[in-house]
Amino acid sequence: MSKDEIQNWMLLAFVIALFFSFYKVYIMFNKPGTGLDTAVQKDELVDIVADALRCVDAQEYDACIVYEQIISEEFDWERYKNFNLNRFNQTVNTLYVIHEVETIEQLLLSLQEP
DSSP: OOHHHHHHHHHHHHHHHHHHHHHHHHHHHHSOOSSOOHHHHHHHHHHHHHHHHHTOOSTTOOHHHHHHHHHHSSOOTTTOTTOSHHHHHHHHHHHHHHHTOSSHHHHHHHHHOO
């Protein structure tokens, strides 16, 4: 084999390897991951927190007490492993944005409206 033939075979092998590596990266990033869908889990937590806040008066609101009420009920710890007080506060802030309010009193009033 001459030098040119070796270079052509090496170039062909490189192009084939490059094609397979791009294909593997494409498949890896376009395949959905295994496990829970975090968007669905977030929506479910928003609903759980909103339901808990519907039962609270504005004068009696305390984040720790509402959080304790949520976890003292039949709470699915297997499904919501990362739910803690910080996640509760983030969910309340999400409710602020959803209902376009700025204070907890306004949020509680908007949650109690039909």
